[in-house]
Amino acid sequence: MTSIFDQGLAPVDANYAVQSPIDFIERTASVYPDYPSIIHGAVRYNWAQTYERSRRLGSALKGRGIVKGDTVAAMLPNIPAMVECHFGVPMAGAVLNALNIRLDAETITYMLEHGEAKAVIVDREFGEVMRDAISRLENKPLIIDVDDPEYGEGVQASDLDYEAFLTEGDPQFPWQFPDNEWDAISLNYTSGTTGNPKGVVYHHRGAYLNALGNQTVWSMGMHPVYLWTLPMFHCNGWCFPWTIAAVAGTHVCLRRVDPVKILQLIKEHRVSHMCGAPIVLNALLNVPPEHKAGIDHEVRAMTAGAAPPAQVIGAIEEMGIKVTHVYGLTEVYGPVTVCAWKAEWDELPLHDRAKIKARQGVRYHTLAGTMVGDIETMEAVPKDGKTIGEIFLRGNTVMKGYLKNPKATEEAFRGGWFHTGDLAVWHEDGYLEIKDRLKDIxxxxxxxxxxxxxxxxxxxxxxxxxxxxxxxxxxxxxxxxxxxxxxxxxxxxxxxxxxxxxxxxxxxxxxxxxxxxxxxxxxxxxxxxxxxxxxxxxxxxx
Structure with a gap:
């Protein structure tokens, strides 16, 4: 039976638009054009400039024959070009494949071949391994060489320089939204320990939602100063390239994790937010005391991975860095659950607060559902904090699936849930707490x-x-x-x-x-x- 609310009330151009995170940069560049977008050593850009450079990139890729659905790979550290790739590549209708910068040539060759990369943007630090990888390919992609002024070494991978390539593009490039928000925006490979890595496909809608989910669960507000301690190649930097654009923040780039440099940048640029694995937080704890001094503003750190030991969380908060614990996987755009904090926990002793923060918590607003269930029956386990089950997730921020691997996709989505392979208990208040990986117990x-x-x-x-x-x-x-x-x-x-x-x-x-x-x-x-x-x-x- 048709509802009265469906009669003649269909989606039309006036009331429906495709959701894509590349829209964030257009809005921010028009509202806050002069606000700082990127800091990288001596390099400074504002949002008008970053938008223009991203449009030039999209236009230049299109001019070189990149069409909708083509893959553009990027092997870059956390530098301005990597931020621009997150907008310029999808502006051309293409799919961004951000490659792990520590991979060997054989693995890179597999990913470029499996993902059918038509172009590769590579930093000179990785020029040698990329040249080796591409030499093994039958179909050679277009290679664009990035010479980062903050590095100044390495091997030139191509005669086509990135900055020169941008001049081929139109700064007013009339980029288009994808035809469908389900269209792929990026391809990320899992760091599998056996066999070939699986290609995880993200769509525009999921990236859009998780970018906003980050802002919401972290209460970031407008104009945060975000330090890139998390690699942008990892789950597209947990979608933060798009989040920071949405809130007109500032990207503070960092080529490699250096705990002393991190503390220096925090003080110099008054960094407000940063993300990373627990190991990054632990590294900050073990720098000489003189480098820790001088942080006189609030810094927020979002961490994921295995639960940070309560000892680490407690010690890092004593430094003045407030920790938010999240949980996610490559297959779900990065973090999708958060240990949402409650005011009554503020009165607890530090160690007790740290133990609570070690929980993986509850779902993001942008995730449809979480469950801790029996591995075989998929029936929910009791919320007793003791019974172990597998974490199951579902919603718009779960991947499209594994590229060219329908069997693995079907297995991952068995029973209408994404199977994480992580074992957890469910507490009475609905907060989940990981106990182990299924393979690690x-x-x-x-x-x-x-x-x-x-x-x-x-x-x-x-x-x-x-x-x-x-x-x-x-x-x-x-x-x-x-x-x-x-x-x-x-x-x-x-x-x-x-x-x-x-x-x-x-x-x-x-x-x-x-x-x-x-x-x-x-x-x-x-x-x-x-x-x-x-x-x-x-x-x-x-």
Whole structure:
């Protein structure tokens, strides 16, 4: 039966428009043209200039034969060109594939071939590996070379210079919205540990919504000063290139994570917001005291990944940096849940507040639903803070799917939910708390051991700077916890027995690590600890 409200009330040009985050830059450039958009060393742009440069990029790509649906890859650090790519590439109707800057040539070749890249924009720091990767391709893409004045080294990947390329474009380029907000805007590859990485496809609507979701859950307000400690190639910088444009903020660029440089930029430019993995926060804690002094304004840090140990959250807040904890994956545009803060928690002791902040929380306004459910039946688990289930997500900020991989897409969306592979409990107040990755949980003598819980205990040790726990095969118990620990530089003599004895004071006996290895921890370019490497090392221990 047709409702009276449907009769003759259809969407038309006057009441419906496609949602796309590239619209944000047009609005901001028209309302705040003279406001600062980008700071990068001595380089300064305002929003009128960034909009013009983005339009030139889109126009120049189109002039070189890039058409709707083509892939344009970018292998760039956090520099102005990367911000411009997030607008200029989709302005040409193309799809941005931001490549991980730490990848080897063989993996890059796979991604360029799988994504059918028609053009590649590459910084000279990665010119050599890109030339190697492209030499393996049968169909060679257009290569655009970026010579960043803040770097001044590297290998030229092409005779076509980025700045010269922009002069080919029209500063008044009449870019168009996508025909459909479901059209692809970007392609991001997962950092898979086995087999080829999967290509995750984002659409304009999802990017638009998650960009606004970031602003809402963080209460960013207008004109934030945002420091790029998070790589823009990672989930399109959690959609923050578009968020900062929406709120007419300032991008403070940073080529590589350097904790001393981060603190310097915070003070110099009065940075208000920054994002990154817990490892970035931990790095700030371990710089010499003289570099920490002088922050006299509020700084907000959004962190994700594995739950930051309560010890890290507590210590970073004592520095004057307020932490917001979020959770997400490549497949959901970055963060989609947040530990939404409540005023009554302000009165709790610091350690208790930090423990609450370590939760992954509740859904963004822009996500339709979350559930912690039984892995097989997908029935919701009790909200008792004890029963472990898998995190399921659904809504407009879930990917279109995996590129050229219908089987993996179907498996990921089984039962009408996206299967995250993360294990969590659901608290009575509806806040979820991750206990482990499905592949990381340790089963010892039939008991489930959360590696995150063990790591949290390890971080309480005054000499521990970093810690990661994995399963080590054991003839009697099946598996036992194996801890890999990096000590603080000022730590004295700390033995395996010292660490184990400390853990016995904070954990049930069966959860205490049976083995402790002192070493540097292998990490991805986004600061995530590579547990698959540690698992292999644990298997080989005598």
């Amino acid at each position: 340790i089963i010892s003598g039939g008991e489930n051991i959360s590696t995150i819980e063990v790591e949290d205990a390890l971080y309480r040790h005054p000499s521990v700077m970093e810690a990661a726990v994995v399963a080590r095969p054991d003839e009697k118990w099946g598996e036992t916890p194996c801890a890999f620990v990096t000590l603080k530089p000022e730590a004295g003599d700390v033995s395996e027995a010292d660490i184990i004895d400390f853990c016995r004071e904070h954990l049930a006996r069966f959860k205490v690590p049976k083995t402790v290895v002192f070493s540097e921890l292998p990490k991805t370019s986004t600061g995530k600890i590579q547990k698959f490497v540690l698992r292999d090392q644990a298997k080989d221990l005598e």
